[in-house]
Amino acid sequence: MSGEYIAQQIVNGLILGSMYALVAIGFSMIYGIIRLINFAHGDVVMIGAFLTLGLLQVAGAPFLIVALVVLIASAIVGILIEKGAFRPMRGAPQVTGFIASLAVSIMLQNLGILVLTAQPRNFTFPDYLQKVINMGGVSFRAVDLVIMLSALTLMCALILLVNKTKLGMAMRATAENIDVARLMGININRTIMATFAMGSALAGIAGLMWGGKFGQIDPLLGFVPGLKSFVAAVIGGVGSIPGAILGGYVLGLSEVLFVGLLPPIYSAFRDAFVFSTLILILLIMPNGILGKPMEEGT
Amino acid sequence: MNQSRNRLVFLALILLGIGFVALVRSTVNEYILSIINFVGIYIILAVSLNITNGFTGLFSLGHPGFMAIGGYVTAILTFPVSRKSMFLELPQWLANLEMPFFPASIIGGVCAAMMALVVGLPVLRLRGHYLAVATLGFLIIVQVLITNWDSVTRGPLGLNGLPAITNLWYVYPWVVVTVYVAWKIKFSSYGRSMLSIREDDMAAQCLGVNLFRTRVAALVIGAFFAGIAGGLWAHLVTAITPTSFSLILAFYIVVMVVVGGAGSISGAFIAAIIFSVLTEIFRPLEENLDVYGIGEIFTAAILILILIYRPQGLFGSREPGFLLTRDTQ
Numbered sequence: 001m002s003g004e005y006i007a008q009q010i011v012n013g014l015i016l017g018s019m020y021a022l023v024a025i026g027f028s029m030i031y032g033i034i035r036l037i038n039f040a041h042g043d044v045v046m047i048g049a050f051l052t053l054g055l056l057q058v059a060g061a062p063f064l065i066v067a068l069v070v071l072i073a074s075a076i077v078g079i080l081i082e083k084g085a086f087r088p089m090r091g092a093p094q095v096t097g098f099i100a101s102l103a104v105s106i107m108l109q110n111l112g113i114l115v116l117t118a119q120p121r122n123f124t125f126p127d128y129l130q131k132v133i134n135m136g137g138v139s140f141r142a143v144d145l146v147i148m149l150s151a152l153t154l155m156c157a158l159i160l161l162v163n164k165t166k167l168g169m170a171m172r173a174t175a176e177n178i179d180v181a182r183l184m185g186i187n188i189n190r191t192i193m194a195t196f197a198m199g200s201a202l203a204g205i206a207g208l209m210w211g212g213k214f215g216q217i218d219p220l221l222g223f224v225p226g227l228k229s230f231v232a233a234v235i236g237g238v239g240s241i242p243g244a245i246l247g248g249y250v251l252g253l254s255e256v257l258f259v260g261l262l263p264p265i266y267s268a269f270r271d272a273f274v275f276s277t278l279i280l281i282l283l284i285m286p287n288g289i290l291g292k293p294m295e296e297g298t
Numbered sequence: 299m300n301q302s303r304n305r306l307v308f309l310a311l312i313l314l315g316i317g318f319v320a321l322v323r324s325t326v327n328e329y330i331l332s333i334i335n336f337v338g339i340y341i342i343l344a345v346s347l348n349i350t351n352g353f354t355g356l357f358s359l360g361h362p363g364f365m366a367i368g369g370y371v372t373a374i375l376t377f378p379v380s381r382k383s384m385f386l387e388l389p390q391w392l393a394n395l396e397m398p399f400f401p402a403s404i405i406g407g408v409c410a411a412m413m414a415l416v417v418g419l420p421v422l423r424l425r426g427h428y429l430a431v432a433t434l435g436f437l438i439i440v441q442v443l444i445t446n447w448d449s450v451t452r453g454p455l456g457l458n459g460l461p462a463i464t465n466l467w468y469v470y471p472w473v474v475v476t477v478y479v480a481w482k483i484k485f486s487s488y489g490r491s492m493l494s495i496r497e498d499d500m501a502a503q504c505l506g507v508n509l510f511r512t513r514v515a516a517l518v519i520g521a522f523f524a525g526i527a528g529g530l531w532a533h534l535v536t537a538i539t540p541t542s543f544s545l546i547l548a549f550y551i552v553v554m555v556v557v558g559g560a561g562s563i564s565g566a567f568i569a570a571i572i573f574s575v576l577t578e579i580f581r582p583l584e585e586n587l588d589v590y591g592i593g594e595i596f597t598a599a600i601l602i603l604i605l606i607y608r609p610q611g612l613f614g615s616r617e618p619g620f621l622l623t624r625d626t627q
Contacts, residue, residue, distance in 0.1 A: 037430075089609070092605070095430065098427040099357075099601070102549055102552075103601040106546065106549055110598070223545075268446045278432070283423065
């Protein structure tokens with residue numbers, strides 16, 4: 001096993017981790033603000049991927065415009081999900097929201113199957129993004145570079161937004177204590193809506209990247225990455241944005257290294273590995289790496 | 299007086315059921331009969347999940363995982379020896395074993411219950427939706443293990459050509475046993491401690507309820523019946539694959555419990571009938587009109603509406619009055 005091979009695996013892990021991190025941020029923000037594990041978050045990834053497919057290949061729009069439209073449209077999808085399903089049951093026990101999000105997820109997946117059929121579709125990015133770059137024995141495609149850089153840019157933008165703007169302050173206040181925040185004159189509905197919009201926008205972009213990276217998409221594609229991103233959020237500490245980013249990279253790297261470094265016979269067990277990690281982390285350090293102690297769930 | 303009235307009502311219901319089974323078996327065709335069998339299996343699943351989820355408030359998505367364990371164990375035990383050696387690489391004692399269905403399904407249920415004990419001991423320290431996520435993780439781990447344990451499970455191909463043993467004379471008694479056990483638990487002091495944990499575990503603990511033991515028991519009892527249902531299911535469909543026991547199945551069972559009313563046995567019973575009949579109605583519709591997925595969309599929409607407008611479900615935690623005596627009211 002050469003150093004180059006390991007370096008290659010690390011790069012692959014970072015690419016996968018970037019996508020996990022983008023999705024995990026949304027999970028973590030939504031959990032932070034209304035204590036909801038939003039299962040439907042992964043399906044926004046699927047919607048983003050299909051939007052990209054439609055705009056890029058059917059409509060032939062330029063790449064940057066596609067990315068912008070996906071960003072905005074996914075944000076709108078997030079707002080619709082929040083308004084349609086979660087707002088009417090705000091204040092209900094946490095498990096109620098969790099069941100509802102499962103229902104929303106199954107609804108979106110089957111709407112996808114109904115409209116787009118379950119047949120996987122091929123997905124090709126423009127040629128200049130497919131070019132293979134070789135750097136000191138480690139090779140990757142231009143699209144991988146774009147994934148990593150744009151993920152980093154988006155994450156920085158989000159952290160700035162949450163820490164430096166008035167809306168971000170409102171979000172942090174609401175996450176801290178929703179009732180006190182309301183007393184301070186913060187518009188809770190608008191703040192929660194903004195949280196869903198931002199989280200979903202990032203998930204939609206992750207969908208665009210997912211399609212570009214793996215080259216094939218189907219209506220169920222969001223489910224497993226969505227779950228794994230939740231695992232990433234838990235690893236980092238649910239509710240913390242830096243935690244979600246860290247968790248995403250940790251999970252991406254360890255998953256790729258698990259498959260790449262162990263004998264091939266184990267690679268079929270990668271999902272079992274990820275979810276055993278989840279259960280272990282929930283049991284041993286439920287606050288994750290960077291999370292605050294969580295309150296007792298009801 | 300009350301006790302005897304209660305017994306009479308139960309006896310009357312059981313006899314009514316036997317009459318119903320005898321009637322449908324002689325009148326309706328194979329297709330309808332298989333649907334009725336499925337309905338029975340769904341009733342077992344919903345009522346048993348109700349012990350875990352409804353009574354004790356342990357939100358478990360792992361039910362299909364226990365079902366898969368029961369199903370595979372039963373299937374391997376009843377598989378004819380001649381075909382076993384063709385498909386599977388089993389240890390000698392297992393390869394030469396061919397069991398009748400009934401003991402095999404009991405062993406399947408016991409294996410599922412033991413697995414619930416092993417999983418429950420660590421995982422049941424979690425609460426609320428964290429428990430739900432952990433049990434979902436368990437479900438996925440079970441699927442991955444079954445898919446990759448080729449020598450025993452034939453991996454993704456699954457076991458097919460199982461003897462078609464399950465009929466209503468097997469399903470119906472298990473429905474009765476499941477409902478009876480659930481009923482007995484609900485109206486015993488044990489059931490009351492389960493309900494008290496659901497309502498407020500801190501208060502329950504203060505009153506001397508052993509939280510952990512009661513939670514584990516609720517999970518184990520639920521898992522046993524899930525394992526039985528898995529065995530019945532495998533020998534009704536005559537094939538069993540890892541994808542049969544998926545999250546969508548867990549979702550359907552949870553829908554039945556939530557819509558029926560968490561804690562209500564009659565509610566789970568009726569909701570199981572409604573939803574399994576609904577899926578059967580949607581299936582030909584989907585195939586003829588090429589609208590795959592419409593059944594799931596419809597079910598999910600009903601669930602969301604129920605959660606918004608009637609979160610306690612159809613029955614809440616109650617049972618219909620004519621089934622109750624004064625001491626159970």
